[in-house]
Amino acid sequence: MSITAREIPDRLTSSTSKVLRSWELLLLGVAVGIFVLNSLSSPYFLDPWSLSDATFNFTEKALIAFAMALLVISGEIDLSVASIIALVSTAMGAALQLGVGTTELVLIGLTVGLLCGAFNAVLVTVMGLPSIVVTIGTMSLFRGISYIVLGDQAFRGYPADFSFFGQGYVFWVISFEFALFVAFAIFYAVLLHRTNFGRSIFAIGNNPTAALFSGIRVQRVKFILFLLTGLMSGFAAICLTSRLGSTRPSIGIGMELEVVTMVVLGGVNILGGSGSIPGVVIAAFVMGLVTFGLGLLNVPGIVMSIFIGLLLIGVIALPRLVQQLSQRLK
Numbered sequence: 001m002s003i004t005a006r007e008i009p010d011r012l013t014s015s016t017s018k019v020l021r022s023w024e025l026l027l028l029g030v031a032v033g034i035f036v037l038n039s040l041s042s043p044y045f046l047d048p049w050s051l052s053d054a055t056f057n058f059t060e061k062a063l064i065a066f067a068m069a070l071l072v073i074s075g076e077i078d079l080s081v082a083s084i085i086a087l088v089s090t091a092m093g094a095a096l097q098l099g100v101g102t103t104e105l106v107l108i109g110l111t112v113g114l115l116c117g118a119f120n121a122v123l124v125t126v127m128g129l130p131s132i133v134v135t136i137g138t139m140s141l142f143r144g145i146s147y148i149v150l151g152d153q154a155f156r157g158y159p160a161d162f163s164f165f166g167q168g169y170v171f172w173v174i175s176f177e178f179a180l181f182v183a184f185a186i187f188y189a190v191l192l193h194r195t196n197f198g199r200s201i202f203a204i205g206n207n208p209t210a211a212l213f214s215g216i217r218v219q220r221v222k223f224i225l226f227l228l229t230g231l232m233s234g235f236a237a238i239c240l241t242s243r244l245g246s247t248r249p250s251i252g253i254g255m256e257l258e259v260v261t262m263v264v265l266g267g268v269n270i271l272g273g274s275g276s277i278p279g280v281v282i283a284a285f286v287m288g289l290v291t292f293g294l295g296l297l298n299v300p301g302i303v304m305s306i307f308i309g310l311l312l313i314g315v316i317a318l319p320r321l322v323q324q325l326s327q328r329l330k
Contacts, residue, residue: 023267027282034286038293045296052173056243057295058262058288059177060236061255062280065262066188067232069280071225072263073192073205075272076124076131078226081233081259083142084116085252088237090146093155093247102162109241110234116142117230124226125219139256146249155247166243177239181284184232189277197221205272254305261312262287270316287311 038045045051064081071078091112092105100108116138123134168176192198203211204218212218241247266283268275287308294304 024276024279024282027265027267027279027286031282031286031289034289034293038289038296041293042296045293048173052169052175052178054288054292055175055178055181057291058284059175059181060240060243061258061262061287062181062284063184063236063239064229064232064255064259065266065280065284066184066277067225067228068259069263069266069268069275069277070188070192070198070201071222071229072260072268072270073272073275074201074222074225075205075208076222076225077135077260078117078120078229079132079135079256079260080116080120080139080142081229081236082252082255083139083146084113084230084233085237085240085255086146086249087116087142088112088234089241089247089251090149090155090249092238092241094149096155096158102159105158105162106165106238109238110231113230113232113234113237114227115230116233117227120230121223121226125223143249143253146251150247150249156245158242158245163242163245166239166241177243180235180239184235185277185281192277201225202273205269205274257312258287258308261308261315264312264315 068078068081088109092109095105095108120131120135120138123129123138124131165176170176170179192201200211200216200221203214203216204221208218237252240252244251262283263275263280264270265286266275266280268280290307291304294307
């Protein structure tokens with residue numbers, strides 16, 4: 001009797017579940033350690049409003065990282081997310097020149113993000129092209145369109161109520177962005193770890209051929225994941241454009257590196273098949289605390305970029321080093 005998608009257990013990742021849980025615990029300890037170091041290094045860090053400002057260092061990237069985590073677990077990747085942000089922001093800025101209001105700007109932003117995700121999805125799932133090659137291409141394409149439209153100019157003059165998405169607060173020091181981050185963290189945690197769709201993602205990442213013969217519509221699942229990644233890039237673009245109050249073609253440049261680093265740091269296997277949303281949440285706090293702490297110490301931005309690059313290499317190399325060490329010990 002054939003196994004259906006509904007019968008695929010969450011134990012597909014049982015071989016890595018213990019490692020994953022220990023990694024999350026270690027990551028949580030790192031986050032606490034960074035928090036303590038920041039509080040000791042700067043007298044302004046423990047101020048509630050300073051802590052609130054620290055969340056802006058990771059919320060927009062984390063919104064994309066939630067969807068990216070699912071995509072990477074399935075064995076794919078999207079390196080065009082930062083360029084989607086640029087194109088979404090450019091589309092909203094162009095619409096602004098036509099006099100549209102805040103509601104229309106939000107709808108345009110989400111629609112453009114969704115269309116970009118659909119474009120990537122068609123190239124990967126319908127035409128069968130490798131996602132890393134496709135999204136490197138669309139990374140240049142989407143950003144290039146923004147540069148063609150804007151050149152060295154910028155769109156400004158967004159409506160006052162539009163600024164709420166990137167600068168507003170829902171309660172005391174709780175920003176709208178952070179509230180959105182919490183809401184989507186819960187949504188994606190439930191989607192990945194408590195639904196048949198989430199179990200299908202793990203199955204595809206572990207063995208797409210076996211998943212296909214088990215009754216899972218592999219290409220359809222991947223298509224949806226690319227749509228989600230594009231949509232979340234749209235949300236991030238709305239928040240970032242609102243926070244900056246302007247649109248430039250360079251907006252969000254380099255953010256794809258930080259998103260991928262956040263996903264891998266959170267324990268998601270870059271080769272697919274394992275990972276968790278709680279790990280990505282903790283990784284988001286770690287990266288946010290690090291960048292905010294370095295900012296309080298007036299560390300140049302280029303140093304932060306170097307740190308993020310080294311962090312990505314280290315996190316990818318660490319499991320391989322541990323595996324080789326354990327083999328030698330045996």
